[in-house]
Amino acid sequence: MNRIEVENLNVYFDEAHILKDVNIKIPNNTVTSLIGPSGCGKSTFIRTLNRMNDLISGFRKEGSIFLDGNEIYEPSVDVVELRKKVGMVFQKPNPFPKSIFDNVAYGLKVHGINDKDVVEERVEESLKSAALWEEVKDKLDKSAMGLSGGQQQRLCIARTIAIEPEVILMDEPCSALDPISTTKIEDLIHKLKKEYTIVIVTHNMQQATRVSKYTAFFLHGEIVESGRTEKLFMEPEDKRTEDYITGRFG
């Protein structure tokens, strides 16, 4: 079953045509990688899935995006509810300047969950799911800004899964991290895909092959090719895909 279906999506910022006729289906409980050179529209695409682009002036889109069969740009859709279902992890770890506990509890509080026992339980569960609990359990009241970059990124993942989304969008989550932290995040992605649908933007093609079942290759705002990851990397159908994955450009 498909969690997300995108049909004929075109995105413009003022006059600039950023995404062109994008069609893609993102299946349930799998990892889908988006690869492509800088400026090809991967990040713009991922940000239309939780409507983060709504915040940018001049944003305009045509076409449809369905989450569980419902068009997410319908006027009746509550953006707050949508973002609760479609979480996002950013390129640069962006914990709030609050305690580790408060960072994870943030989403819960915002959505009206104030019961102390429930919040504590969820914070612990989320930190465990994000493979961070052992490292921070004795300093939950300390500021999250004191954590290392890799820990901060896992905290951001914990913060996202605390509100139990269906989809987690990851926009180059490892690009600011060292190799060891990157491995930890990738292990985490493998664990999380059992429960969540994950869409990950990555510059790192090895990462795409390691973590994802499906891959889409973006170039100049279009999806050139998409499908099973091993197929796309081993026997690409399009010449441009082949050139990109063999390192001839990008």
Added chain:
Amino acid sequence: MLFRFISPKTSQKIMKTVFWASGILTIIILIIIIGYILLEGMKVINLEFLLSNPVDSGREGGIFPMIISSLYVTLISGLVAAPLGVGAAVYLTEYSREGHVIKLIRFGAETLASIPSIVFGLFGLSFFVVFLGLGWSVLSGGLVLALMALPTIFKVAEVSIDAVPESYREGSLALGSTKWQTVYRVVLPAAAPGITTGIILGMARSISEAAAILFAVGAAITVPISIFDPGRPLPLHLYIMATEGISLENAYGTAAVLVIIVLIITIVTNTLVERYQKKMMGR
């Protein structure tokens, strides 16, 4: 250019000395002024001076009612100007896009900041005292001072809120918060140290002002009980004592008390702000 004729090494040395001298001079001036006032003022300051009413127009006795008046007007100005200034700053940084209205608000705040304080005083008399019928009172005085503190608080708050990284806002919104939840739970706490400093700067200006309240608070030398009572804040008392030749010694005493209050407020807030920042950033 003059520096063309001397070696880079020499010009580096000369400029370093010039900047060092400017820094040292600034501190020396500050120390001389504060030191002189404290030295002169300490001659008359004792517990009785702080806690008793003035006698014979201030030739004898203390300045207790003036301290209370000062606290009254400063507190009122802070209570009125802080929410207004911070509110306007939030609107400008979070809820509006750059445009004519925004430019107008910013221009308004800057103009407000450059109006001479005696003009504020005159406005206070005709608007708060007469038109609104608040009379000569610490309330009227506090409101005039609020207008004067407003641009400072607004400007500093705007800069602090603007300095909050965009990634915090994105992180919050991506978790399904509304704009207001993001402002209230993430942006304002992150900007709190700067905002607090702005409020204190504004209130420090309020507590030091004489001209602006000259026509608004009256000049009563009794302790104001309600906000509708007239009073005589420290700077005004100082002004009257000095210009009417009542007692220069007690004028210095008053000045010293004023300086000490401002110093205490500044040092205490700076300490608290630093502590909060350390906790927030985990250092």
